[in-house]
């Protein structure tokens with residue numbers, strides 16, 4: 258019986274980490290459904306980008322209020338979780354404040370964690386007010402109704418509760434230390450939680466131990482639960498922001514990728530020595546791949562990683578000229594739809610022993626409409642605004658390619674322009690011979 262708490266703790270830990278590992282496997286499998294893409298170039302630049310954007314949060318602080326608050330929550334949450342290491346070891350070994358022999362270093366660490374915990378609480382409250390009271394425009398767009406709104410708030414509630422539990426645990430511990438309770442030797446500095454002690458003043462030693470143990474258990478179980486919540490939440494970005502910024506686009510923003518098959522075709526057409534009647538080379542004889550993308554499997558894996566990394570912050574949508582002028586397009590929705598469809602595909606695979614069985618649906622039309630796709634001006638403002646290097650435009654372009662090249666479904670204006678280029682060498686409907694007519698006007 259003496260070891261019962263340790264055993265319960267070990268079981269909870271194994272279950273929490275086991276479930277999380279299962280979800281990571283699912284996540285990896287889903288991302289790998291995307292086409293291969295070579296991102297092995299320029300490693301040093303990629304590491305720098307990751308350090309600057311994900312670790313340094315440089316793009317977050319472009320909007321100072323939200324940015325600085327986010328940095329506090331991010332730093333606070335990550336650093337406070339260093340204490341989780343001590344909690345885990347205490348839980349497994351049955352010790353209490355295992356690292357306390359570090360003396361003044363330990364005092365400094367616990368003191369800093371407490372200050373950060375307070376700052377996180379303040380930041381979380383500000384975030385909640387911005388979302389629910391001030392109702393900042395980008396948080397109340399149509400795509401943010403339902404689960405995305407609940408998810409955004411849920412994360413704030415969980416972080417708030419975890420920080421309160423942490424401070425409560427410390428306050429009760431501090432009081433027990435003052436009372437000289439068994440096992441609660443003097444350790445740590447409590448610059449914030451000491452002010453909570455008056456709330457516990459009238460409690461007996463056994464009640465204080467109950468408060469301290471309850472907060473301790475809820476704190477660690479809450480962290481394990483939160484870890485597993487990530488897969489279902491936009492909060493997954495706390496993990497994926499790092500690989501996503503590493504694999505982010507390095508080319509200049511206006512530079513599009515060329516379709517390899519089309520490039521080959523054009524080169525052949527331009528080659529004066531090519532024999533137009535020659536049989537195609539063996540590797541080119543296979544049925545050509547689909548042009549562009551109509552479903553998530555037609556996108557590349559970096560685009561799918563982008564979808565899972567999206568924080569749903571809406572910075573892209575608030576900068577998008579199409580959205581600002583009342584068009585249906587929202588680059589954030591493009592990313593959310595891609596993730597939702599990918600999740601749907603993943604669930605179908607789970608139900609069919611890892612095989613995808615068509616459900617008659619696809620990303621195009623069932624999630625993203627041509628109206629949204631054609632509203633894009635390809636200005637790249639969304640790419641520039643994204644704090645975690647997501648490229649919604651690349652998905653839009655791939656889906657447009659599918660519409661044009663597979664379905665001949667470009668809007669009339671575009672079709673007219675393309676036939677003008679073909680016939681007149683310019684986008685306008687005038688004969689090349691008439692180009693200099695303006696001289697005589």
Ligand code: SF4
Nearest residue numbers: 577633634636637639
């Ligand atoms: S590239 Fe398209 S989606 Fe992105 S901001 Fe510009 S118009 Fe909006």
Ligand code: SF4
Nearest residue numbers: 567568570571573643
């Ligand atoms: S794509 Fe980037 S900017 Fe847009 S909502 Fe997602 S994380 Fe925010």
